[in-house]
Amino acid sequence: MRAALLPALVLIASPAAAQDRVEYLGPPVIIPAARDTDRPEAMVVNTPSAEARCDGVAVQPIQAEQFAPTAFSPSPRMGRIGDGLMDFDIDADGRPLNIRPVQPSTAPVGAADSAALQAVLAGWRFPAGKRDGCRLTLSWRTQALAEAETADLMKLFxxxxxxxxxxxxxxxxxGxxxxDCGDRWGGRLPKFVxxxxxxxxxxxAPGSRAWTVVRWNIDAEGKTTEVETLGSSGDADLDAETRRAISDSAARPGPARKGCxxxxxxxxxxxAAPPITPAHQREDPLQNCPAEIGERFKARREPIYPAAFSQRSIxxxxxxxxxxxxxxxxxxxEVVESQPAAAFGDDARRIVQNSTATPAFNAGVRCVVPVRYLMPESLPGGDASTGTASAD
Known part of the structure; x- marks a missing residue:
């Protein structure tokens, strides 16, 4: 007796995460342990560049978010940072699928974590036409923070x-x-924002993000002046709306500030996720999974939607x-398959590993459970009332 599939687990990005994604002024403040190497003058900037090839032939995306630079403390023994590699396929519509890191890692010292890199590639688009056996190579250029180019600092910020x-x-x-202002208000108390x-x-485009960096001055009365777009990903509407918002904001009276x-x-x-592979395309002759297993299996509570994909609504x-x-x-x-990227399989495997089942007479062999990751907007009525796993 075999059962092809257990009821699916559905993971929904939390409402708080969705709200943070809309009204987010910048990266969270991270306070590391105090070390001399964490001083800005001791840091270096790691700037990635990417090249995609299919069957050894270079392919150019028609839509591609840039990979973010990082800043980190170099080790005295650190040599050249190796390339990061991700293998992937392209479907008929030009969408990258089956994204998977090439071992040992796509995240050498100073690079973003593997899931974050996978999420960026998942939002890319290539010319229509199915291609298999593609590889993305990420090469990192390292330079001292004090000597980094303005364009790289812009992307890092x-x-x-x-x-x-x-x-x-x-x-x-x-600035x-x-x-003498720095990040945002330069110590001035906002009057209204x-x-x-x-x-x-x-x-x-779905799965991608746009960014803008704005610069302004603050006079002694608190008025924002000389508001300008310093750089952006090219979203003119976001650029203009951001300038409008800063121009309409004000600080309380105090010392004038320049270069906020x-x-x-x-x-x-x-x-949206690609369709799940139909059961008839993945038959397993060794499977022996009684139907009752679906009632016995208990998912771990409060699973976590992979943050890098939740932030991009993927x-x-x-x-x-x-x-x-x-x-x-x-x-x-073990992971049978995950789409569009291996990060979903890594997270789902951890969920199942930490799950339980009630005792019974029968054992289950090679049972399969689908784990689905959905954004709140994809629910009927856009309901985002839960962030835990549930059964279909």
């Missing part, structure tokens, strides 16, 4: 996750000659195979 001292140092560089309307104009800098970004609509799924002993223990947990 707008897109990177950096500790507060690093962010302030970058903001002062971007221009004589800048206007935020951009992130829904205005044409939204970014802030970043804003917004996301596109959810990028949905996904994974098929996880496992055995269940009569006494309820789970074992031999």
């Amino acid at each position: 707008a897109m990177g996750q950096t500790a507060r001292p690093i962010r302030e140092a970058v903001a002062l560089r971007l 221009g000659e004589g800048a 206007s935020y951009p309307d992130f829904m205005t104009g044409r939204r970014p 800098v802030a970043n804003y970004y917004r996301w596109g609509q959810p990028l 949905e996904g799924w994974a098929l996880i195979r496992f055995d269940i002993a009569p006494w309820g223990a789970l074992g031999n947990v």
Whole structure:
């Protein structure tokens, strides 16, 4: 007796995460342990460049978000940072699928974590036409923070996750000659703050994001002056709306400030997951999974939607195979397939590994449970009332 599939687990990005994605003024403040190497002057900037090839032939994306630079403390023994590699396929519509890191890692020292890199590639688009056996090579260019080019610092400030001292140092560089403000208000207390309307104009493509960096001065009365777009990903509507918001904001009276800098970004609509592979295309003659297993299996509570994909509104799924002993223990947990990227499979495997099953007479061999990752906007009525796993 065999059962092809257990009821699906559905993971929904939390409402709080969705709200943060809309009204987000910049990366979170990260306070690391105090070390001399964490001082801005001891940091280096790691800037990636990407090249995609299919069957050894270079392919150019028609839509591609840039990978974010990072700042980190180099080790005295650190040599050249190796390339990061991700394999992937392209479907008939030009969408990257089956994204998977090439071991040992796509995240050498100083690079973003593998899931974040996978999420960026998942939002790319290539010319229509199915291609298999593609590889993305990420090469990192390392330079001292004090010597980094303005364009790289702009991307680091707008897109990177950096500790507060690093962010302030970058903001002062971007503030221009004589800048004394830094990140946002330069110590001035805001009197009132206007935020951009992130829904205005044409939204970014599903699965991608747009960013803008704005610079301004503050006079002694608190008025914002000389508001300008310092750099952006090219979203003219977001650029204009951000300038409008800063111009409408004001600080309380105090010392004049020059070269205040802030970043804003917004996301596109959810990028739906590709269809789950039909059961008849993945028959398993070794499977022996009684139907009752679906009632015995208990998912771990409060699973976590992969953050890098939630932030870009990218949905996904994974098929996880496992055995269940009569006494309820789970074992031999492995990923059958995950789309559009391996990160969903990695997360779903952890969920199943930490799940339980009630004891019973029968064992289950090579049972399969689908785990689906959905954004709140994809639910009927846009309901985002839960962030935990549930059964279909």
